[in-house]
Amino acid sequence: MSAEVFYDDDADLALIQGKKVAVLGYGSQGHAHSLSLRDSGVEVVIGLQEGSKSRPKAEEAGLKVLTPAEAAAWADVIMILVPDTVQAKLYADEIAPNLSAGNSLFFGHGFNIRYDLIQAPADVNVAMVAPKGPGHMVRRQFVDGKGVPALIAVEQDPSGDTQAVALSYAKAIGGTRAGVLKTTFKEETETDLFGEQAVLCGGAAELIKAGFETLVEAGYAPEAAYFECLHELKLIVDMIYEGGIANMWYSVSDTAEYGGLTRGPRVVNAETKAEMKRILTEIQDGTFAKEWVAESEKRENYKKLQQEQADHQIEETGAKMRALMPWVQRAITETA
Ligand SMILES: NC(=O)C1=CN([C@@H]2O[C@H](COP(=O)(O)OP(=O)(O)OC[C@H]3O[C@@H](n4cnc5c(N)ncnc54)[C@H](OP(=O)(O)O)[C@@H]3O)[C@@H](O)[C@H]2O)C=CC1
Ligand SMILES: CC[C@](O)(C(C)=O)C(=O)O
Ligand SMILES: [Mg+2]
Numbered sequence: 001m002s003a004e005v006f007y008d009d010d011a012d013l014a015l016i017q018g019k020k021v022a023v024l025g026y027g028s029q030g031h032a033h034s035l036s037l038r039d040s041g042v043e044v045v046i047g048l049q050e051g052s053k054s055r056p057k058a059e060e061a062g063l064k065v066l067t068p069a070e071a072a073a074w075a076d077v078i079m080i081l082v083p084d085t086v087q088a089k090l091y092a093d094e095i096a097p098n099l100s101a102g103n104s105l106f107f108g109h110g111f112n113i114r115y116d117l118i119q120a121p122a123d124v125n126v127a128m129v130a131p132k133g134p135g136h137m138v139r140r141q142f143v144d145g146k147g148v149p150a151l152i153a154v155e156q157d158p159s160g161d162t163q164a165v166a167l168s169y170a171k172a173i174g175g176t177r178a179g180v181l182k183t184t185f186k187e188e189t190e191t192d193l194f195g196e197q198a199v200l201c202g203g204a205a206e207l208i209k210a211g212f213e214t215l216v217e218a219g220y221a222p223e224a225a226y227f228e229c230l231h232e233l234k235l236i237v238d239m240i241y242e243g244g245i246a247n248m249w250y251s252v253s254d255t256a257e258y259g260g261l262t263r264g265p266r267v268v269n270a271e272t273k274a275e276m277k278r279i280l281t282e283i284q285d286g287t288f289a290k291e292w293v294a295e296s297e298k299r300e301n302y303k304k305l306q307q308e309q310a311d312h313q314i315e316e317t318g319a320k321m322r323a324l325m326p327w328v329q330r331a332i333t334e335t336a
């Protein structure tokens with residue numbers, strides 16, 4: 001069944017402009033939402049812990065920073081954009097005690113509602129505005145007059161206007177420029193976790209590294225392997241982004257097209273698809289969520305995996321090659 005999609009004309013910016021909005025967290029998503037909400041005429045404050053390393057960034061951007069408790073007490077709409085595994089404790093300690101009937105609790109991802117880690121009072125609206133893109137791109141696209149698509153969902157709606165307010169919020173961060181899909185917390189959570197694990201982050205990174213390693217282990221120069229398996233991938237994906245997979249096939253050589261059509265399915269094959277289905281099952285049955293919440297206590301394995309990634313030869317080679325292409329290194333800033 002196709003989803004209901006909303007665009008700028010379907011959303012009334014005045015709704016969110018009439019709300020006091022607290023954004024808890026000023027990281028990848030938090031900075032993007034806050035700055036774009038403010039640009040869209042919305043009254044925003046940031047909620048951060050005392051001593052937060054994000055505080056100076058938010059204050060330098062001219063945003064008012066309160067503690068999460070103070071921000072929650074002040075706000076009509078509270079958007080929780082702190083890491084998923086700290087949200088439940090933050091909610092219990094600082095948000096729940098400061099909620100009032102008719103307030104709205106918004107999320108950028110459905111993890112804590114989908115897995116019942118947060119339960120809001122029945123007189124509080126609960127919704128989601130989940131951009132389908134990294135926060136820094138959400139802000140960059142907004143500044144460039146473009147937009148990153150988003151998903152909205154409504155879990156609780158005692159006020160009766162929560163979807164309209166969520167759509168208004170999505171418009172204020174540029175989402176309705178690109179298209180906003182109405183979904184559920186369950187669907188957004190499960191599809192987002194699957195996408196980031198199997199395709200966008202985990203799958204893509206492993207494909208790139210496996211290609212790089214295969215060439216380097218066969219004796220080819222790491223620089224050549226970097227250009228072939230990482231640098232050019234953006235150029236290829238840009239063609240796919242702009243006109244679909246067919247557009248990429250149109251632009252590459254017929255040699256590449258024949259080779260890709262015949263050899264691609266040997267790389268991503270039936271076993272790959274079977275593993276994807278196992279990954280999805282672990283998301284659907286809560287196995288991943290339990291593992292991630294437990295891991296987040298000490299993050300020992302997470303830190304070990306992060307270090308292994310940082311130590312990979314492709315990062316050293318890539319840093320060297322990107323330094324010779326200054327236009328590539330668009331610094332990740334907290335403004336655009
Ligand atoms: N990253 C992305 O592009 C996307 C993220 N999301 C969702 O957005 C939410 C936020 O993720 P993301 O933007 O990546 O988060 P980041 O890790 O980039 O930023 C986290 C922010 O929260 C602050 N923070 C951490 N702990 C607390 C706390 N206990 N109380 C108050 N503030 C705290 C951090 O401050 P400090 O600097 O002090 O640590 C930081 O400002 C998550 O639900 C995520 O799933 C959804 C779509 C995409
Ligand atoms: C793809 C990863 C993501 O879901 C995102 C940027 O959309 C995330 O959680 O960061
Ligand atoms: Mg995502």
Ligand SMILES: [Mg+2]
Nearest residue numbers: 109192193196
């Ligand atoms: Mg995600």
